[in-house]
Amino acid sequence: MDNARPPWARRPGAAGERWAAGPGPGGRAGGRLPWRSTLAVTVLVTVGSNAAAHNPHGRVPLDPLGHALLLVGALLLLFRHRFPRATASAVAICCAAYFAAGYPYGPIFVTLALGAYAAIVAGHRVVAWCAVGGVWLVHLLVAHWLYRWLPPHIGPAPWAQELVVAAWVVAVLAASELARVRREQLARARAERAAAERRRADEERLRIARELHDVLAHSISVINVQAGVGLALLDSDPEQARTALTTIKSASKEALGEVRQVLDTLRTPGDAPRAPAPGLDRLPELTEQAGGAGLAVDVTTEGARVALPPGTDLAAFRIVQEALTNIVRHSGSRTARVRLRYAPGALEIRVDDDGPATAGGTEPAGGGNGLAGMRERAAALGGSVEAGPRPDGGFRVRAHIPLAARARTATEEES
Structure with a gap:
């Protein structure tokens, strides 16, 4: 080519x-x-x-x-x-x-x-x-x-003839130098465009990887917990085992739908998504799924709620989703607290659990793809994520997402 x-x-x-x-x-x-x-x-x-x-x-x-x-x-x-x-x-x-x-x-x-x-x-x-x-x-x-x-x-x-020759020499060299500079500028511009295209492709791959990780990690964690409950209660409590299997079916169906939506963006990169991206309006569904996995979630909202740009709304939802997924996978706590605070020009998210970490399932603060994905989502919007153990036990995830640059971030994640 x-x-x-x-x-x-x-x-x-x-x-x-x-x-x-x-x-x-x-x-x-x-x-x-x-x-x-x-x-x-x-x-x-x-x-x-x-x-x-x-x-x-x-x-x-x-x-x-x-x-x-x-x-x-x-x-x-x-x-x-x-x-x-x-x-x-x-x-x-x-x-x-x-x-x-x-x-x-x-x-x-x-x-x-x-x-x-x-x-x-x-x-x-x-x-x-x-x-x-x-x-x-x-x-x-x-x-x-x-x-x-x-x-x-x-x-x-005659020396006048030499002046003509000198002018001709200078003109030839000057024209050649101008052509060289112009060609170098064009080559540099082409290289910059190629680098920008590679950068956009890398960012798109990273975005899709984050989406797939968040969708699959959450849904598979719920499926894993419910499968364990179903196996444990299959003989002693068939009705509870049936409830676990129903939760598995619902979680797997939702995961398949979201994965299909992500893959559709790969097949038709220029088309608009067929379904709206998830946002904080789906927190009740998220807490219900977490409840099916045995995790009670208390959600509180502070400040006047404002409409978020799609990219910010998706990032906030995924950060809460990943934080709850980590609690299900790595914490022995059966309760979690989610606080959303709408401060002037920023959205603050805090997710707490009381621990302790489950044996063999600990994930160091700042490690793993989940916490890295949360930090990348927040950083793409000019924000930050802090995660680590609390002084009194348990684990805390805190995110700060600015809302001032809405025009820049409104479609950044979904373009």
Whole structure:
């Protein structure tokens, strides 16, 4: 797939070809050879230089050596993306030899410009600057000091001409540097978008993992407790065993429904959920399930209750659910107290049990996926969760969820 290629390898070249401008292992880059653009440059340089030879202005007429230098310098551009440093250096040597031999000026400057451009864009700036600067230095030496010994043996060139050449050199290098900076910016933007996509995918996987853990841990804990009750009372109290089995059926049905809803979001990630996400309005159902597992839950509410955004409502429900699940699984207490306090700009949740921890079932404060999931849910909303033993015995879970940034968190969990 094209998207799997590095960012610098997904760019169209001249005349529609695809090539890679970035360096790969060993300083090379992959992709097709730019034969179309190279052929166009070769034709331009050859035709243009022959046209200049008809009006040489005292320069040496083109001979087989001159044609060879033109042809070799142009054809070297075929490898400018795979070997940018070597190409820039070789093209510069051809241009320097052409000028030193006294051949007519012409579009041979185009080959030097393209070679330097490819090297700068690939990141080899020093090589490109040295190549262009070397050709310019050779031109200065030949035009003002070595002209006595080299053809066409005419006087020194006017310095105004050197100003034109200098301006041309600066323009070529500046354009190449701008192209390099622009390409680096595009590559950086693509890398940032890819990183953001990976981050969103990781966050979505984490969200789904939390949902599945909370749903399954709670329901399976209830099923496990009721299955133990049913087995213990199957012979002595069949009616109570029947009640336990009914609770198991109800809990498993609810778990299947919630798991199906989570899996539906995986199959159709862009669709709205078919059923509303659970919230604090379902606390009575939660306490009833906990009662079926033998845990009496006392719920108190303080402050004026306000409508919560869906993400905050879901997080609050899951935190209470996980706290009660931990009590069922890890505590010998048969009572639990849930306090919801609607403070200005925040929702505070506190879940207490009187312990003691059951043998072999203790879970250290801060350990396990359940407590980690509660902390992640609260942190995603800018809040926090504290969990640990109480000084007078038992265990306490305390959560603080801010409500000020509703606009940001209203759909964060369910988007």
